[in-house]
Amino acid sequence: MVTAPARTQPGGSRLLTDQFSIQLRDLYKYFGETPAVNGVSLDVRDGEFLTLLGPSGCGKTTTLRMIGGFEHPTSGAIYISGQEMGDRPPYRRPVNTVFQNYALFPHMTVGQNVAYGLEMAGVPRAERQQRVTQALEMVRLPHVENRKPSELSGGQQQRVALARALVNRPSVLLLDEPLGALDLKLRKAMQLELKQLNREVGATFVYVTHDQEEALTMSDRIAVMNEGQILQLGSPEEIYERPRTRFVADFIGQTNFLDVTVRAVSGDTAEAELPGVGRLRVRRPAEGPASGPAALAIRPEKIALLEDLPGGAPANWNQFTGRLDEIVYVGTFTHYLAVLPQGQTVTVHRQNRAVGEAEHRVGDELTLVFDPAVAALLVD
Amino acid sequence: MTARPDGTLVAETVPPAAIPVRQRARKRRSPWLGLASALVFAFLYAPLLVVVLYSFSATKVNAWPIKGYTLDWYRELIADRDIHQAVQLSIFVGLCAATIAVVLGTLTAFALDRYDFRAKQAIRFFVVLPIVLPGIVTGVAMLAFFTLIGWPLSRWTIIIAHATFCVTLVLNNVVARLGQIPRSLTEASADLGASPRQTFWRVTFPLVRPAIIAGAILAFTLSFDEVVVTFFLTGREKTLPLLIWGRLRQGISPEINAAATVIILVSLVGVFVSNRLSKSSTFGR
């Protein structure tokens, strides 16, 4: 059972602290009998870029839509800048949304689209015009004001959608997989731009995606979700380097999972027995298993070939052998698939530092080493 | 398209970029399909061609081959006061019926699209009835009803009847269009601070307007051509189709061919206009 990060907040009052721009308290959302969001509590810091990351169906979009006011929670509370939102409709919330498929109004020009929110807020015409121009410049799209959205490319429409949301100077910007429809190159460029915009305008960004790379690149913090719950909340580095559950380790990046048995535990380290190999020294996170069978998670790039370490491996590193079963060349790395004595397999990413490194062939015996700190015992 | 089983109810349309461009099958095509289609088209258009052709025939009998050509029938048509009055009445009836149908049909469409209620399916079925049941049933049922409540048959009874079956046409058009509007557009409007009323007038209504107009044109045309229902409900005045029917039953009159040719020309403009409207009604992004 995983619960939201334990922050001691005086929950239940109508006004929470305004140091956080969004606070979710025990959010539940049921569609009929099915829970879409199953107990989410979360504090989003002012000005932070927070990503809700998870596979489709994990409740991330529903959570975002509840913040935006498009869905009402079955129970729980949402505070924005300390104010409880309750039943407040979307048009009375200090947030703006960038929709998955942009949702630009097809019958209005780009300028009219961007001006729409200002018009609704009763901003005088002259100021409106000025702010629209500014907003379009900010997303580096001047001179398209009089065009229809359908005349723009996908990337341009994306920028218009951003401008339309940001022109209102919302304290919170919600982004629902906004880059999903763009091609890879454009997506990379937009990722950087979004990050810059987040710093420039100072608004809190809540970003929803199922793309782990996108999440790692842009976020200050990531909340990994599955089955309507937040499994882990932390900086990209924490999430990647110290996943707390097997799901998180598996979903973010690539991970080897080895079936081991825990033999001894002392503090945050443990000894685990890998069948056919012997005892390995590994890290044990606070909520990791203390005895019995467990999963040992280790990233492929954290395992090295002994021959690649000029001075040999440090004394406390683990060492074992495996038979090379498959070689996949992928450019920056070569992926080695090694079979361990009892048939478990492990993938090793070996950096291609120089041309003409020692060649290996399928069937070769490899000596593999890793630092105990990079391998974590997780509940299976 | 990203399937979103995480409970979101948004039906998003995928921007073109996300849809792989499919080449239509370039493989060898059998010519038979095209040929068969051409023959069916010929069958569909033969009568129209005959009507246009004979409207210029110099003889009063529609015999083949045509002996000579004349514009006399058009001259007669221009001078025919009965036809003028009938055309005026038909236009009046068509405009009134289309207007009522647009109001009722659009209201129903919005209700069916926006709200979930239990009777939805029943209402949908019920509103389709007037065009699914034969016109003669509608005609005699209304005749019996108007007689019972003592409303004299007049142009107004015709208008009521026409409006009743035209509601369905408008409804179908508008419902289809509303279904195409991604919910994210109205959500975006609300997100940008527009109240539901503002969202309706600034986003939803402008987007369905082409469908409403197309429905109105369709309603008008059907009313303009209607004879099966009208026959039972007409008072002293005759609509154009009733007048034509009467003349056709009396005998062959090339003047009717001329009138029909004019109707064909006018419909051509109507089809063109409504086609342009429905073309502008796709959500290309």
Add this chain to the structure above:
Amino acid sequence: MAAPAVTLPTSGAPGRTARPAAALLAAPLAWMTFFYLIPLGLLLLHAFWSVDYLTVNRTFTLDNVRTVISNPLYPTVLGRTLMIAIAVTITDIILAFPIAFYIAKRATKHRELLLMLVVFPLWSSYLVRAFAWKTILGTNGILNSFLLWTGVVDQPVSAFLYTKTAMYITFSQVWLPFMILPLYTIIDRMPDSLLEASSDLGSNWFQTFRRVVLPLSLPGILAGSLSVFSLTMGDYITPSLIGGSPGTELIGGIIADQFGIANNWPLGAALILPVLAIISIFLLIANRAGALGRGEPG
């Protein structure tokens, strides 16, 4: 973790209740009830009333129903109308398929134009189109002239006009667009990959048609058939122009007469009962197959 007590509506977006729907529906429902449902009910009541000279006697009787069943004329005419309606429906399905398929799957450039060409005949007077067949099929008509010219016959054949065949041809042509449109809509939605997959799997075009296209087209066929069938069952205009020789009366004409010159409304209403029954069965089947409310025009 147990789910908390459900305190808010569990589905739908905010504010989606039945009350505003009722407000929007008030006028349309009132109109349809007053001008359609009540008249329809009244009509059905008429079937169980009788006529005294010129006035309707509102005491319950089954006389008219009995007449409709026992007088051999009515079952005969009803059967004839049913046969023609079925023949016309089947003919239109056969004629509509190639054209609907061609426009949906083959015509790329001229699709809009071809669709317009299908709809267009609907916009030009139905009466005039029906009447045009008289010119084609008449004694001095185009068909006879053509046959004489080619020497197939040496005297004009009068058998074309005023017959069941003439009505059958006319109905088939006049209602054809009502079949093409729903068929086109549904074929257009069939993914090309499906058809290609079938031919990839080694089916010839006929197998593809029978095993893939036809079953998937069923809702469209039903929607179109319902229109064509219903329009034919109730028509009295075409028989008045194209039919006319003995043994060509259709039920629509007889019903119209009861409400017109014969002035026997109760009998007319009773004659409508079997027509309504037949169409209701059709309607239920079509509704089950989801063929209704697809935007079939007319």
